[in-house]
Amino acid sequence: xxxxxxxxxxxxxxYEIVVRRVVQGEWRPGEALPSEQNLARExxxxxxxxxxxxDALTAEKVLVRHQGKGTFIAENTQERAQFRFFxxxxxxxxxxxxxxGSENVRVRAARAPERERLELAREARVVEISRxxxxxxxxxxxxxxxxxxDLFAGIEKITELPNSLYSLYQAKFGVTIVTTxxxxxxxxxxxxxxxxxxxxxxxPVLVIDRLAVCLPERKVEWRLSRVRSDNLVYxxxxx
Amino acid sequence: xxxxxxxxxxxxxxYEIVVRRVVQGEWRPGEALPSEQNLARExxxxxxxxxxxxDALTAEKVLVRHQGKGTFIAENTQERAQFRFFxxxxxxxxxxxxxxGSENVRVRAARAPERERLELAREARVVEISRxxxxxxxxxxxxxxxxxxDLFAGIEKITELPNSLYSLYQAKFGVTIVTTxxxxxxxxxxxxxxxxxxxxxxxPVLVIDRLAVCLPERKVEWRLSRVRSDNLVYxxxxx
DNA sequence: AAGTGGTCTAGACCACGTC
DNA sequence: ACGTGGTCTAGACCACTTC
Numbered sequence: 001x002x003x004x005x006x007x008x009x010x011x012x013x014x015y016e017i018v019v020r021r022v023v024q025g026e027w028r029p030g031e032a033l034p035s036e037q038n039l040a041r042e043x044x045x046x047x048x049x050x051x052x053x054x055d056a057l058t059a060e061k062v063l064v065r066h067q068g069k070g071t072f073i074a075e076n077t078q079e080r081a082q083f084r085f086f087x088x089x090x091x092x093x094x095x096x097x098x099x100x101g102s103e104n105v106r107v108r109a110a111r112a113p114e115r116e117r118l119e120l121a122r123e124a125r126v127v128e129i130s131r132x133x134x135x136x137x138x139x140x141x142x143x144x145x146x147x148x149x150d151l152f153a154g155i156e157k158i159t160e161l162p163n164s165l166y167s168l169y170q171a172k173f174g175v176t177i178v179t180t181x182x183x184x185x186x187x188x189x190x191x192x193x194x195x196x197x198x199x200x201x202x203x204p205v206l207v208i209d210r211l212a213v214c215l216p217e218r219k220v221e222w223r224l225s226r227v228r229s230d231n232l233v234y235x236x237x238x239x
Numbered sequence: 240x241x242x243x244x245x246x247x248x249x250x251x252x253x254y255e256i257v258v259r260r261v262v263q264g265e266w267r268p269g270e271a272l273p274s275e276q277n278l279a280r281e282x283x284x285x286x287x288x289x290x291x292x293x294d295a296l297t298a299e300k301v302l303v304r305h306q307g308k309g310t311f312i313a314e315n316t317q318e319r320a321q322f323r324f325f326x327x328x329x330x331x332x333x334x335x336x337x338x339x340g341s342e343n344v345r346v347r348a349a350r351a352p353e354r355e356r357l358e359l360a361r362e363a364r365v366v367e368i369s370r371x372x373x374x375x376x377x378x379x380x381x382x383x384x385x386x387x388x389d390l391f392a393g394i395e396k397i398t399e400l401p402n403s404l405y406s407l408y409q410a411k412f413g414v415t416i417v418t419t420x421x422x423x424x425x426x427x428x429x430x431x432x433x434x435x436x437x438x439x440x441x442x443p444v445l446v447i448d449r450l451a452v453c454l455p456e457r458k459v460e461w462r463l464s465r466v467r468s469d470n471l472v473y474x475x476x477x478x
Numbered sequence: 479a480a481g482t483g484g485t486c487t488a489g490a491c492c493a494c495g496t497c
Numbered sequence: 498a499c500g501t502g503g504t505c506t507a508g509a510c511c512a513c514t515t516c
Contacts (some may be wrong), residue, residue, distance in 0.1 A: 002428070007511090007512070009484080009486090009511095010485075010492075011480090011484060011485080011486085012488070015402065019368065035500075035501060035502080036501080036502070037501090044283070045486080045487090046487045046488070047484060047488085047489095048485090048486065048488090048489090049485085049486060049487080051502090051503090052486095054502095060478070061478075064493085064501075065501095065503095066495080066501085067493065067494050067495080067501070067502045067503060067504065068494030068495035068496080068500080068501050068502065068503095069494080069495060069496085069500095069501065069502080070500090070502075071499060071501090071502080073504095081491065084477070085477060087477075090424060091424075091448075092422075108261075110461070113302060126445065140423075178478065179477065179478050180476070180477045181474070181475075181476050182474070182475050182476070182477065183328070183331075183472035183473065183474050184473040184474075184475070185330075185421055185425075185443075185445060185472045186426070186443035186444055186445040186446075186473060187443050187466035187468065188426035188442070188443050189426070190394060193459065202441070203427070204424075204425035204426050204427050204443050204444075205425055206423065206424060206425040206445075207425075209330075209472070227406045229424045229426065230426035233423060233424045233448070234422065234423040234424070234473065235420070235423075235424035236420075236421050236422075236423070237418060237419070237420050237421070237423050238323070238324060238326075238418065238419045238421065239299070239300075239418050246492090246493070247506060248492095248505090249504075249505070250505085272504075273480075274482060274483080274484070275482080276481095276482090281514070284505080284506090286506090286507085286508095287504090287505065287506065288483090288504085288505060288509085291504090291505095293483095304482095304483065305482085305483075305513085305514085306482070306483045306512065306513050306514080307481080307482050307483065307484095307513030307514035307515080308482065308483080308513080309479095309481090309482060309483075309497060310482090310483075310512095321514060375489095378497085407499070407509075410508060439500045451500085454500080479499080479515100479516085480514105480515085480516080481513105481514085481515085481516100482501100482512100482513080482514075482515095483511105483512090483513080483514100484506105484508100484510105484511075484512075484513095485510080485511070485512095486504080486509085486510080487508085487509080487510100488506105488507095488508095489504100489505105489506085489507095489508105490503100490504100491503105491504080491505080491507085491513095492502105492503075492504070492505095493501100493502090493503075493504095494500105494501080494502080494503095495499105495500090495501080495502105496499085496500085496502105497498085
């Protein structure tokens, strides 16, 4: 008579404990966690069990481990965040990093489609960021970003937003993006595209509709990017 | 004085042994491998070590494991291969499965760009497959597929190619695709696009340039897909 | 009941980085 | 020399499947 209706392995519980402590900011980005031995003793489990947890969080890119040094909170540094979630490249090769063109930030009430995508309450507010980014100095991307305002209080007061917003989210607001869902399509350039990124009206643009999810599972950012498609590709490896 | 110039952990060597046996077809797709205990004994390592290897191959989707039953060679069934490497969907939701429109297969000498992409010798031959695929019954995708002919001898004699070629590659030619590199861009529909998938000339199409890599690392397929972009997206989750 | 993968432990030793 | 993560082992027990 073994019912075991809700069997949950020990490492699962330990995983949740560690995640909670990471999310609460017990260790800052770049800082080291206690060693495996110490964590194991502290939580009353064996080294093998805590190891399984730390390895899982490393696979999720929440932690980084260095043999001989320790286990650290992963830093969403500019470069790292860039190469992880920004996937534009030249055909056949070199990954690109965008630089900032112009930007515009405002806080306003959420509209219906935004509430739906971000799963917000009726009276919720959002931060809207619209900006133009350059590739090799040429205007190439239009971005419209919508954030759940409750998580990013005061972001509109930051004058110069960094290149990679995800490192800002982590450093200033404690929001770690771990997953994004993207939908790509091809569309024709509009008059606005022409004005902002200089493409001819009716030329092809790649449109990326992205929903970003943070560590304690929550949808926090909706981003629409329109990218000029001349001599430029979205590069991805599936495994 | 410990030089350890080429230190390689035991599980690495075991991994290569198991991969070799899988590639040589010692077990057929769907068939069970020996149990962990038996494999461990056979290879002279502990259960923990063989376990690490089998878990890695499971992560690579080469094996599938079922508690209480055993470890099996993963089958690239139609549905599975579809959902793994075919990423078209309706906006906001439902993944789609294509069906076959028309197809055309021929074997010919490799051209220069094909030799370069597939890393083929000067005198190599390739299989060229061009086909049109339907989504919900409507012509939607033009595919041009180029294969290294030496691995797929006789494929041109197969009259009706299956929906997912990757399951065919595995079942009939022992080629297991494990990775693909894709480059996406937006382009304008050509006269050929109009003829074959019915889009207006000058409307936007999503172009996917894919290079597929099989298990003992080798580039085996180059595929160019042109997809109509009305009410259709390429859906992907980044982690 | 028997066999499989999944979990968990305790302990040993190794490679790496730092002091 | 020391502490860290990385590897490897041996053994126990658990949950799941099949007979």
